[in-house]
Amino acid sequence: MSQTQETRGIRTRKFGERLVGPGHPVYVVGEIGINHNGSLEDAFALIDAAAEAGCDAVKFQKRTPEICTPRDQWDIERDTPWGRMTYIDYRHRVEFDEEAYAAIDTYAAQRGIDWFASPWDVPSVEFLERFGNVKAHKVASASLTDDELLRALRATGKTIVLSTGMSTPGQIRHAVEVLGSDNILLCHATSTYPAPAEELNLRMLGTLAREYPNVPIGYSGHEIGLQTTLAAVALGASFVERHITLDRANWGSDQAASVEPQGLVRLVRDIRIIEESLGDGVKRVYDSELGPMKKLRRVPGVLAEAS
Template sequence: MSITATPADTSAEIDPVTVDSARIRPIGSKLVGPGCPVYIVGEIGINHNGSLDNAFALIDVAAEAGCDAVKFQKRTPEICTPRDQWDIERDTPWGRMTYIDYRHRVEFGEDEYRAIDAHARKAGIDWFASPWDLPSVDFLEAFDQPAYKVASASLTDDELLVRLSQTGKTVIASTGMSTPRQIRHAVEVLGSERMLMCHTTSTYPAPTEQLNLRMLETLRREYPNVPIGYSGHEIGLQTTLAAVALGAVFVERHITLDRAMWGSDQSASVEPGGLQRLVRDIRVVEAALGDGIKKVYSAEKAAMAKLRRVPGNLATLPQPAAAS
């Protein structure tokens, strides 16, 4: 696999001993995988509620917190909305309207995404999206996406997976609401060499007892050549930090300006102050994890001289002869 991208934090040193090249994926100009800084995405989704001002504010929030990217969702409403739901009326902040009209109301078009692209570039942060249908992939290809995300709801859409694999970009696949056989099939369709997989529980918000973070270890064993990340929908930050401690190389959390705002994803999202703390603490946790090789740090030597009464000589004992 040829990799020409730079690390997620260009000021960070990547230890060649800890980097597993089979599990490294490029996302734009950055590398994601074991031995690289955790790649952090602020999932805007449709929390902008159809407002460019909200979208710009959320981009700024993510950039200021130190996220690597923000992510949106792109749908063709007539394709993604079941026909029997089109005419169902619902109350919205814009008055009572049919569900299909609501889906159009929160969907951005080309002009809006051109503005989003310019704003993200100015803020110094990448953006990409989860396309939910084939026309949406074609739409997003015009913006030179650094990666694509497969929403958990789309993991069984083979036609969409094939189209995404044809783009040649890294494809990040969430595994919520999916069985082991469905996950395996999606990997076979996408091809493991270009994908990154996220453990996910698709409830909004997700109860703590349903997060099943040990699935990160299970997925690493099952897919040894695929980097494994975490897409969380829970309330709170501790469990996302636990996912990083368990080895997640990619983290995605929904973000919002205010969890009390109207919208189905707002309550499972992280507000600006929480996002600042989350990014800060992820960097602390990944720095604390180290490389797993036991060593005596130079800073320990003063304490050793002061506190260790018996120096010990095990380290200098001759090694037993090898059996003939």
Template structure:
């Protein structure tokens, strides 16, 4: 399958089995990998490659036959929620169940403008479904993804490219390698900084406390 970059020049948009075997090199590097099947035979294909989980692309939220087949695998499911109504997400969750389900808040605009990010959906989805909620971002830059983490996203999905100026709709909404490394670094800092929500006096406050507080209470 493919589409045309230039007239008469096909550009593949799917990997064949040999190419997937190359991706499996990630296993030897201690990295888990998975993919988004777009039909039921693709689920069987990925199961044959023994992926650790399955991803439901936003475009597949309403494909209930695909969702049933995914649930039959017993593998963890990552459900992206872009371009979907809350009623469509409800039906998808009814089919998939909530065991081993991670949901990603997403808006499927490429690239994503800030006014369409709607990050308050992260707590909304968590309250409605009671499953871990992550964020799938297609925005230029890092700010919105980092804000999603600060708002409680437990996973972040971003596209990566070698050059954001390359041809194709995804590249402008992707991160180059240095951007991805910055994102990972900053997510870890935010994760540490979020704390546990329990108010306490930290060790670093003791010296200012002894110098500055005038009245004990």
């Protein structure tokens, strides 16, 4: 596929007012998930951090606890920062209700940043559809095999980001068939928190691009550090998602694999430098090279390309 074909929209998707795909700036998402720990104040602070770093969007996770928590785990007690409570009570403790999401919706708009979420069940899809500013949805890797959820997401008609961690090629292919390929974006991911470098397998970005030539390919990283996420951009990721946190020592299973605000600033800055440096692949002599050429090249050579 030529670059011209790609930039005409064959491999682009809409995210609000933005187009995502080859030939467009990398769409950078700060994955808040449940790192807010049920605190709207922390959610706002994370939105601030993402906006100030230059992210395009923040993402949350939305669950109906009674659906997403196995029944045999509801009454198991655990120690939490808010005292000892049952697991089902804990799941409710870290979920935002409609009033909280309405506040998030307003606050993100004020900060000029998109927001969306990963719904883990069909009622959560219906919940998120109440917010007009949500222009896309995400399928978490754990939900890739949930056909009922995939069909509900497809019915929204919105762009769907499909994460492919913990999934076989056959399972990915089936999910794409259920969702349809017209409105999806595939995200390579390794579902370990944090993920070791030797299991990131970044060359899967190229594998997915070859397997799904009409679908933009992105990267959802769960590793420690920034280098490998930047490598994913150099390898062609059109979409990048990293978990973000106010403090990696905070309570929660995702915190250790998350990026703190100062790291997020560096990540977005370096993504923009990399995408600018990639160029178009056409060899040329730049005007800035003419001075060094005159000074350093002993044999001029042929100046024009042979016809």
